[in-house]
Amino acid sequence: MTTSQLPDSPQNSGLWQPNRQLSKSMELLAKIVFGAFGLVSIATTIGIVLTLIFETFLFFQEVPIWNFLTDTQWTPLFTNSQYGIIVLISATFLTSFIALIVAMPMGILAAVCLSEYAPSGLRKWLKPALEILAGVPTVVFGYFALFFVSPILETFVPGLRPFNGLSAGIVLGIAILPTIASLSEDAIYAVPQSLRQGSYALGATKRETVTNVVLPAALSGIVASFILGIARAVGETMIVTIAAGQNPRLTLDPRVPIQTMTSFIVQVAKGDAPTGSIEFITIFAVGMTLFLITLVLNAFSFWFVGRFREKYE
Amino acid sequence: MQTNPSTAVGAGTTFHVAQANYYYGSFLAVSNVNLDIPERKITAFIGPSGCGKSTVLRCFNRLNDLIPGAHVEGTIQYRGVDLYDKSVDATELRRRIGMVFQKPNPFPKSIYENIAFGARINGYKGDMDELVERSLRKAALWEEVKDKLKESGLSISGGQQQRLCIARAIAIEPEVLLMDEPCSALDPISTLRVEDLMHELKEQFTIVIVTHNMQQASRVSDMTAFYNAQATEKGGKQGYLVEYAPTQTIFNNPAQQATQDYVSGRFG
Amino acid sequence: MQTNPSTAVGAGTTFHVAQANYYYGSFLAVSNVNLDIPERKITAFIGPSGCGKSTVLRCFNRLNDLIPGAHVEGTIQYRGVDLYDKSVDATELRRRIGMVFQKPNPFPKSIYENIAFGARINGYKGDMDELVERSLRKAALWEEVKDKLKESGLSISGGQQQRLCIARAIAIEPEVLLMDEPCSALDPISTLRVEDLMHELKEQFTIVIVTHNMQQASRVSDMTAFYNAQATEKGGKQGYLVEYAPTQTIFNNPAQQATQDYVSGRFG
């Protein structure tokens, strides 16, 4: 790029010696470096697809894709192998759905509490405490679900088994709650004070202000936090592995043991099946399915956010 | 009801302010304000930047409640009732005392919803479409936005946004309208429309307006309060009420030299 | 250099705009603008809200580049150089063409830093403290903030913030100053100071100011451009330049009826 064509101006004294070339190059450098950083995520995806695709291909040579999609049993490790992925998908949906039912309202409410109700001194402490919850090892959550939540639920949910989708889902919800609460809180906190004042000045109560003005203004950030939360719920492994049981079955009954996609993957990956065996490569097919499902979910939510995003500048 | 009859003022007074001090935390922002704002008149607050006009105004609908540490000492009464009395409900108060802000702050919702929101939460019983149209017409905005009521309140220009905020405020039919430099983002034609509107509203409502525009003050207001600020020892600035009198007096025959100095720096 | 000598205009012209159309995406916001903004004069843009004054102004320092989809057709030259030519560096351009915005937007940093930032990135070699003081003095703000230079630019009142933004803009000694309703948040005394400042700066700089205040336009400007907007079939509003002439002419003897109508609605 040539130097500026702008004519010299009379008052341009020697006091001003901007190094435009340098700042331009810095900007270009930042752009290139950060663009490359962005590409890391693309490279990761490509890497994941490459990691999965080969074995998935092998898998579908052994197992017809039709069976994969239509069987209603999932017994790849049994002698009478059947590969009905719908069994694992339904379990993943069930636990994630329960988790979201818990985490979405609680997450938003907690975020509102932190940013609108808690005194700022308390907020300083509450928020980090919540975030610590995000760091509790998921193994601990798993045992919490199994040994604490399930027995409590048993007392008033008839027919609840020790392993079940319900307690796993609830605890999964608690595990993703900090993600939702913390990121939503940031979004809510960023809503300009002038909007709140505008609402109060109309005679709105605090709740009316929050639900009608503040939350819609923060919607973009809230939905982003939901997406991360959902993503984590779908991909979370240890809680469902420990607490939901390992029984693949096609059911939407949250009271019985089920097996999610992730829990199947971890079971096989850490188990004794030989790598390369049909049992083992099954996890790649499952992983690929999970990947595709989340892709669809994300494309949908991307579209959704795009429709409802509001700028309040 | 705790209202002390002896401090209650005549029906002609909307706000009665006596020996009021306005604080932000320990910082005394405005001191010793004494005012009686007459009903169904327009009262203008003028004064240099930072002298506390907005502060005094915001206390009339207790919007200062929202600022941590902000508090008032002294007497502020609305129609004979102590505004800061426990029995006074701030929400109901704000329904009756509308406000328009210095910076336009439409909600990030549709234009329609911006207006309907206040009506809905306040239990409006009439035809909402009709209310929205009427309010927008009053704010001289209807023609410009009637085809895009579903679009975001943020998609229009700054001047339009401010008129939307005015429409929003008058939609809930307040008794008093507080306006903090409502026209600073408006062009003259819109400004004139708003001023006409103020004259119209004045038949029914009390209006208090903060303005930097001396012409506007002299044109629209019946009463004018002139505030000034002086430096304190601590290096801060402390606002105070210099003079409060009929607008005629303030502009033509003020009692204070400071007022004279200020208004004579006026335009035109 | 690609400058075509035939389109180059005299040394007396800072901006030469010919048959310019301003778009936001596919929306034609302002059409067919022809202007020659004279050097070392003050040119005022007036017109109703939404007619595109800010849009035209923002193109002079190519700030529209930041809005996705915003683009211009036609000729816009700065001192004979096509502003949108590839060889023009927008960053350097913006250093030479300062801007003050409608809403005060100080950086959330100290007052000192607000001023020093521009100087620093533009390689200022002189005494920074001295520059900060000089700029704040010029903006009539020094006395008010000299004891709290370390405090946040957001901790001061709206009017003070706007003057800080003006100080920030003039600190980097631009050749041109674009002002988008710089005084809409200022009180009259500050406004007068800023106007005095403009008169002072005019000795050296070209100034373009958008204002809603007709008095201000007639008081400060040498040239005035009046914009208006008409409804399009699609329900939108399209701005256009109605008349551009010496301020005297615009206010006393305009060529267009629309101009006459607009300025006769003026105050006072």
Next chain:
Amino acid sequence: MTATDPNAFSQSSSAEQHFSSDLSGRYRLDNIFRIASWVATVTALVVLAFLLIDVLIDGIPRLDWQFITSFPSRSAERAGILAPLVGTIWLLFVTALFAFPIGVGAGIFLEEFAGDNLFARILEVNIGNLAAVPSIIYGLLGLAVFVRVFLPITGGRTVFSAGLTLALLILPVIIVATREALRAVPSSLRQAGMALGATRWQTVREHVLPQAFPGILTGTILALSRAIGETAPLIVIGAQTFVPFVPSFRGTGFSALPIQIFNWVGRPQAEFHVNAAAGIIVLMIVLVAMNATAIYLRNRFQAEKM
């Protein structure tokens, strides 16, 4: 709160016939909402407290200097947590070192430089998608790429490889958080900076980024908190359960706290379960220390708000 009296004012307005707001009903809803929001917050904290207390009761008696400074052992009393503790600290360090700049940089690129084109959209969907990929698949990826392909750089099954894998794992969270934080900064700030002749990058660096920093830190804390508790990908990468020495950056043989904890939990002998509880306490302490640092930074930066 005393009962409010909506009729404290004289009725004069014509508005009364048009508006009939049920104030006490609205306040009731307000109260329900406020209480619900507190309940949500407190519930989450009670769960946390419960988990902590439960773990503390089990683990505190075991938590002593010997436990911190010993290597694993077949005997629960002699076993200690030094190797996995050092491994976890290493991992955090490596993960943050790579994930923070890359995540923030990618977030800046997407929000400030990329504009709204197909590439940016693909990137955005892609990032959201990555956040949902189960961690064990990242393990498989890390094994293939960092352990095997990049063997000469990473040294194979090392802290370095594992840290890089975890960095990939948490990258999406940091990117999303960075973007949201940047988006919340008013664009008037960008305009102000650029109108002074600053490049976009200068403006972002000096004004936008500092404003967005608290949000970015929140995202990073959340992400690192997730990384610190991961087990599955580390095992796939080749984290060891029995490491009787202090692991080094590029030396093979490292462990991490969750792996040691998981192993102890799965042992038949109850004494190991006590060790697991003590290990969890150590993990939580690391977590709290990390959070405290980030929170300190965040509160410092959040002081100034538009």
Next chain:
Amino acid sequence: AGGGTDTSTEAPEGETAEAPAEGGGDLSGSIAIDGSSTVFPVSEAMAEEFMAANPGTQVTVGTSGTGGGFEKFCNGETQVSNASRIIEADEIAACEEAGIEFIEIPIAQDALTVVVNPENDWAECMTIEQLSTMWAPEAQDTVTNWNQVDPSFPDAPLALYGPGTDSGTFDYFTDVVNGEEGASRGDYTSSEDDNVIVQGVVGDPNAIGYFGYAFFEANSDSLKAVQIDGGEGCVSPSVETVLDGSYTPFSRPLFIYVSAAALEEPHVRGFVDFYLDAANASLVEEVGYVPLGDELTPLVQARVENGTTGSAFADAPEEASIPEILAQ
């Protein structure tokens, strides 16, 4: 004790009660072990004591599963692979392709233990047939009551607990009970974590479950082991019954696979010798498994001595006993 050929591994026996056998060695080098988490405790114990005896050595042990262990092993990334099952044909092929020859070394035995709640007073001793009635694939959804297993059992609902389907324990149990690896009903409560199965059986008087002996031993006060009638009367699981061969058919060998090339390095050889040293058998018992015993140990040591590569177990006929296989 059969020490290695390396002079360095010659050491006086039994230094302390704590650290049995061999010590003060001056071997150096590092050994990477990975594989089954079932075998992990044994390798961990061996590694710990071996390192105490040879301060110059560094041994790490991982738990990425038998399959994951072999993958790394055949990729040349580990020298020793822990396995709770015999290496499979695919894995042998993978090793072969990578040019990795291995020696298969049984190092301990596990007694697969069937447990019931202590309140259960009817299932004292069970036959393989009875277990098969319970666990066969056909039993799914049909055998739901104890008295369906045996009319003498009470009319009580049957609650089944078992390990995860991808474990060597599951494979072994299904093989023995139902005649085929992986042949099992699916409607039982399964968990990767055997402690959870323990919890399940402890909390339910009608429960029955199975897992490795170590988990029973650690919980013997709250669980009851079912005696197994393999055709020669009822036998309780214990170190003795496994060692004397009477606890059949539920005793199974655990393995390490050692790279033949690595075995030529003195410190790896030293480690394997240490592993097989009869004086260190107490370590195996300490972590809840059954040592090889006097009969098997020399056979295994001989394999190491001779450098016999390949898998004897994989080639062996179904019904061959461990000594028979090793003697080949």
